[in-house]
Amino acid sequence: MKKLAVIAILAALGAPAYADNIYGTWRTIADDNGNSGHIKVGPCGSKICGVLVNSFDKNGKAFKSENQGRKLIYDMQNKGGGNYGGGKVYSPDRDKTYSGKLVLNGNSLNVKGCVLGVCRSGGTWARVK
Numbered sequence: 001m002k003k004l005a006v007i008a009i010l011a012a013l014g015a016p017a018y019a020d021n022i023y024g025t026w027r028t029i030a031d032d033n034g035n036s037g038h039i040k041v042g043p044c045g046s047k048i049c050g051v052l053v054n055s056f057d058k059n060g061k062a063f064k065s066e067n068q069g070r071k072l073i074y075d076m077q078n079k080g081g082g083n084y085g086g087g088k089v090y091s092p093d094r095d096k097t098y099s100g101k102l103v104l105n106g107n108s109l110n111v112k113g114c115v116l117g118v119c120r121s122g123g124t125w126a127r128v129k
Contacts, residue, residue: 020078022048022104028111029123031093034058036064038128039072048076048084052092067092077101089113089122 026039038054050073052090055065076087089100089111098113098120111122 006015010117020048020108021082022078022084022102025053025128026050026109026125029124030058031091032065033093035065035093037067039125041073043072044071047087049074050076065092067121073100076100091120091122 005007019040020043021084024040026041028036028039029079030036034057036056039050039129040053041048041050043049049071052065052067052072053069055063055068057063066081070092072090072092074088076084079085084104085100087100088097091113098115101112101114103110103112107127109125109127111125113120113122118123
């Protein structure tokens, strides 16, 4: 019985290392072309990545994007308190890679990126249920 209790305690203590509240699928805001997407965020080695899994046109109709399957978020690290940084965010509509910053607040994810001192908001993404 003691052995089972120790295993349960160790599993509970180790849980944050295996799961993160940011993990899941997020709906982006519309880009410069009116398209949006679903980004699946999860572990990528010891860092956090996000891959485009679905694309939608300005009318909400799904379509096959050339960027589906591409990492749009990579090398992100949990900085604590819902803040993520140290990684990159790729914007397909502008074909640019930005130094990324993500701020998680419940089911909302605020995305920002900077390149050469110019910062751009990627908007607030919503968690897909």
